[in-house]
Amino acid sequence: MNLIKQNIEKLRNDLHRHNYSYYVLDKPVISDFEFDTKLKELKILEDKFPKFNDENSPTKRVGGTVMKSFDSVIHQYPMYSLDNSYSKQDLEDWNQRLIRNLETENINFLCELKFDGVSINLTYENGNLTKAVTRGDGVQGDDVTENIKTIKTIPLKLEGSFPEKFQIRGEIIINKYDFAEMNNKRLAEGLEPYMNPRNTASGSLKLRDSSETAKRPLKCFFYQVVTQKNDIKTQKEYLTSALDWGFKISNTYKLCDNLAEVMSFINNWDKERSRLDFEIDGVVIKVNNIKFQKQLGFTSKYPRWSIAYKFKTEQVLTKLLSVSYQLGRTGAVTPVANLESVLLGGTYVKRASLHNQDQINKLDLYFNDHVFIEKGGEIIPKIVGVEFEKRDLYSEKIKFIKNCPSCNHVLKRSESESHHYCPNTDNCAPQITGRIQHFISRKAMDINGIGNETVDLLYKSGLVLNYADLYNLKKENLIVLERMAEKSIDNIYFGLEESKKISFERVLFALGIRYVGQTVAKNLAKEFKSIDNLISKTYEDLLLIDEIGERISKSIIDFFKIKNNVKLIDRLRNFGLQFEIIENDKGLIDVLSDCRFVISGIFEINSRDELKKIIEDYGGKVSSSITSKTSYLLGGNNIGPSKLIKANSLGISIISENELNDLIESKH
Numbered sequence: 001m002n003l004i005k006q007n008i009e010k011l012r013n014d015l016h017r018h019n020y021s022y023y024v025l026d027k028p029v030i031s032d033f034e035f036d037t038k039l040k041e042l043k044i045l046e047d048k049f050p051k052f053n054d055e056n057s058p059t060k061r062v063g064g065t066v067m068k069s070f071d072s073v074i075h076q077y078p079m080y081s082l083d084n085s086y087s088k089q090d091l092e093d094w095n096q097r098l099i100r101n102l103e104t105e106n107i108n109f110l111c112e113l114k115f116d117g118v119s120i121n122l123t124y125e126n127g128n129l130t131k132a133v134t135r136g137d138g139v140q141g142d143d144v145t146e147n148i149k150t151i152k153t154i155p156l157k158l159e160g161s162f163p164e165k166f167q168i169r170g171e172i173i174i175n176k177y178d179f180a181e182m183n184n185k186r187l188a189e190g191l192e193p194y195m196n197p198r199n200t201a202s203g204s205l206k207l208r209d210s211s212e213t214a215k216r217p218l219k220c221f222f223y224q225v226v227t228q229k230n231d232i233k234t235q236k237e238y239l240t241s242a243l244d245w246g247f248k249i250s251n252t253y254k255l256c257d258n259l260a261e262v263m264s265f266i267n268n269w270d271k272e273r274s275r276l277d278f279e280i281d282g283v284v285i286k287v288n289n290i291k292f293q294k295q296l297g298f299t300s301k302y303p304r305w306s307i308a309y310k311f312k313t314e315q316v317l318t319k320l321l322s323v324s325y326q327l328g329r330t331g332a333v334t335p336v337a338n339l340e341s342v343l344l345g346g347t348y349v350k351r352a353s354l355h356n357q358d359q360i361n362k363l364d365l366y367f368n369d370h371v372f373i374e375k376g377g378e379i380i381p382k383i384v385g386v387e388f389e390k391r392d393l394y395s396e397k398i399k400f401i402k403n404c405p406s407c408n409h410v411l412k413r414s415e416s417e418s419h420h421y422c423p424n425t426d427n428c429a430p431q432i433t434g435r436i437q438h439f440i441s442r443k444a445m446d447i448n449g450i451g452n453e454t455v456d457l458l459y460k461s462g463l464v465l466n467y468a469d470l471y472n473l474k475k476e477n478l479i480v481l482e483r484m485a486e487k488s489i490d491n492i493y494f495g496l497e498e499s500k501k502i503s504f505e506r507v508l509f510a511l512g513i514r515y516v517g518q519t520v521a522k523n524l525a526k527e528f529k530s531i532d533n534l535i536s537k538t539y540e541d542l543l544l545i546d547e548i549g550e551r552i553s554k555s556i557i558d559f560f561k562i563k564n565n566v567k568l569i570d571r572l573r574n575f576g577l578q579f580e581i582i583e584n585d586k587g588l589i590d591v592l593s594d595c596r597f598v599i600s601g602i603f604e605i606n607s608r609d610e611l612k613k614i615i616e617d618y619g620g621k622v623s624s625s626i627t628s629k630t631s632y633l634l635g636g637n638n639i640g641p642s643k644l645i646k647a648n649s650l651g652i653s654i655i656s657e658n659e660l661n662d663l664i665e666s667k668h
C-alpha cells in the first residue's frame with residue numbers, strides 16, 4: 001500500500017479512537033496537545049493528497065457521539081469547534097487570511113480566556129431559560145435542561161432589555177479549590193477521588209438525577225451570544241450586554257488593536273494562569289466587529305473569525321525508581337511512584353500518585369520504566385504513559401504488595417472497592433496517628449499549635465495513643481520532648497482550649513467514622529442533635545436520613561459497637577467538647593460558621609449593617625478585604641470594581657441578598 005495512504009489511515013484510526021476515549025468515555029488517553037498535533041498532521045496530509053479524501057475523516061467532524069439517555073436535540077446553529085494555533089506565526093497566517101478576506105487591515109480583536117470545561121448552549125425566550133443542550137457532536141446534543149437549572153451561576157430569568165429570543169453559549173467548569181474540596185470530602189468518606197475538573201463537570205451534566213447535579217460545585221462562564229438581533233455591533237458589546245442581562249462573564253477579556261497586543265495578552269495569561277482558580281487551556285481570539293464576523297462566516301468546521309491559541313500541556317519523560325505504599329487513617333493503601341527528579345512547569349517533581357492497583361495495571365507499569373508525566377487539573381502530577389521502547393528487557397512488572405507496609409498484616413480488598421485496606425485498625429501505627437491527624441485538621445477540630453509531625457512525636461513518645469489523650473497532656477511531659485519550646489506548649493494548650501468551642505457536627509466529623517464526611521456529619525447532627533441520641537439509633541433509623549445509605553449506616557453502627565470508641569467519646573465529653581447542637585441566644589444555629597464574607601455595593605432589602613448582623617448571628621465572619629480565604633462576596637448594586645476583579649480572579653462566588661437567604665436555608 002502507498003506509504004502516505006497508510007500514514008493517513010493510521011492517523012485517522014488513532015484519532016477516531018482517541019476521539020472516542022475523550023468525547024464519549026470522558027477518559028482521554030493522550031494529552032490535548034498530542035491530539036491536536038496529530039490532527040494537524042492529518043489535515044496537512046489530506047490537503048496535500050486530496051485523492052485520499054474520506055468523508056468520515058476526524059478532520060471533518062467536530063467530535064463526539066451523542067449519548068442515548070437524554071433527548072437528542074439538533075442545534076439551530078451548529079456548535080462549531082475552533083481552529084487551533086500554537087505560535088505567533090500561526091496567528092500571523094490567520095491575520096493575513098482575515099486581511100485578504102475583509103480587504104482591510106483595520107481589524108481589532110477581542111481576546112478571551114479559553115475556559116477548560118464543557119460547553120453548553122442555552123436558549124432564552126422572553127427572558128426565561130427554555131432549553132439547555134450539550135455540544136454533542138456539534139450538530140446535535142443532549143437536552144440537559146433540568147440539570148442545568150440547578151447551577152446557580154446560570155440565570156433562570158433575565159434582567160434588563162434582552163432580545164426576545166436568543167441563544168447563549170458558555171463553559172461549565174469546576175473551580176480548582178472546589179474540586180480539591182470535593183475530593184477531600186470523597187477521600188474522607190472512603191470514596192475514590194475524581195480525576196480532573198473538566199471530566200467531572202462533564203459527567204455532572206449527564207447525571208440522571210438532577211438533585212445529584214445540584215450537589216456538584218458547577219459554575220458557568222459565558223462567552224458567546226447567538227442571535228439575529230442586529231443592533232449589537234461588537235463581540236465586546238455582546239459580553240457587556242450579557243453581563244447586564246444577568247450572565248456570569250469573566251472580566252478577563254481584552255480588546256486588542258493588533259497582533260502584538262494579542263501576543264502580550266497570550267503570554268501574560270500563559271504565565272499567570274496557575275494563579276487563576278479555574279483551568280484554562282488557552283486563549284480565544286475573536287474578530288471584534290460583528291459585521292466582519294458575518295462577512296467571514298464559517299468553514300465546514302470552524303468560524304473563520306475566531307481562533308484558539310492553545311497553551312502547551314508540558315509533558316516530560318523521567319525514570320520510575322520505585323513504588324512506595326502510603327497508608328491512610330482509614331487503612332487504605334495508596335501506591336506512590338518515586339521518580340528521578342525532573343523539572344515540570346517550574347517545579348521539580350519526584351513523586352506521582354498511582355491511585356490504586358487498577359491504575360498500575362492500566363498503565364502496564366514495570367520497574368525502571370521511563371514514564372511520561374504531566375500536570376493536569378490536580379496539583380500532584382500524574383503518569384500518563386510509558387515509553388515502551390525504553391523498557392529494560394529483564395525488568396519486572398510491578399505487583400501490588402500483599403501485606404501492610406507498616407504492620408505486615410495481610411491486606412484486604414473487597415469486590416466493590418478499588419483500594420486495598422489494612423484491617424489491623426487498632427495496632428497499625430499510621431492508622432492511629434492518621435486518625436489523630438484527622439481529628440486536629442482544619443475542617444475538623446482545627447487545633448492550631450499541633451501539626452502532623454507533633455502528632456508523630458507525641459505518639460512515638462507514648463504520650464498520645466488516641467485523640468482523647470491530647471486533652472490529658474501535661475506540661476512536664478511535653479517540655480522534655482525534642483524541639484518543644486515553652487511557646488509551642490502554650491500554643492498547644494491554647495489550640496486545645498479553643499477546640500472546645502467547635503460545633504457538634506465538626507466534632508462528629510473529627511471522630512473519623514469511616515464514610516462519615518462533612519456532609520454526612522452535618523446531616524446527622526441536624527437530625528439527632530446529640531451524640532447520645534445518635535448512639536441510641538438503629539441501622540434502620542439511620543437509613544431514613546438524607547444521604548445515608550446502607551454502607552454509611554453500617555459503618556456508624558459498627559463504630560459505636562466498639563466499646564473503646566464510646567469510652568473515647570465519654571472522655572472527650574468530660575474534657576468539654578461539644579456533643580450536642582448548641583443554639584445561640586437567638587435560637588439560631590451557627591450554619592455560617594465556616595464562611596467568611598465581604599460585603600460590597602448598595603442593597604435593596606437590608607442595609608449593609610443589617611446584612612453584617614444577619615451573617616454574624618448565624619455564626620459567619622465579615623471582613624473588609626477579599627483574600628483567598630473569603631468564601632463569598634455579598635454584592636449589591638455597584639460593587640466596587642477592584643473587589644469585583646479580585647473576587648473574579650480568585651474564583652470567589654458573588655452572591656446577592658436573596659442568595660444569602662438561600663444559602664442560610666440550604667445549610668439548615
Ligand code: AMP
Nearest residue numbers: 081082112113114115118119171223284
Ligand atoms: P475545541 O474544543 O478545542 O474545539 O475548542 C472549542 C471550545 O472551546 C468551544 O466549544 C468552547 O467549549 C470552548 N471555549 C472555552 N472558552 C471559550 C471562549 N472564550 N470562546 C469560545 N469558545 C470557548
Ligand code: ZN
Nearest residue numbers: 404407422428
Ligand atoms: Zn497495617
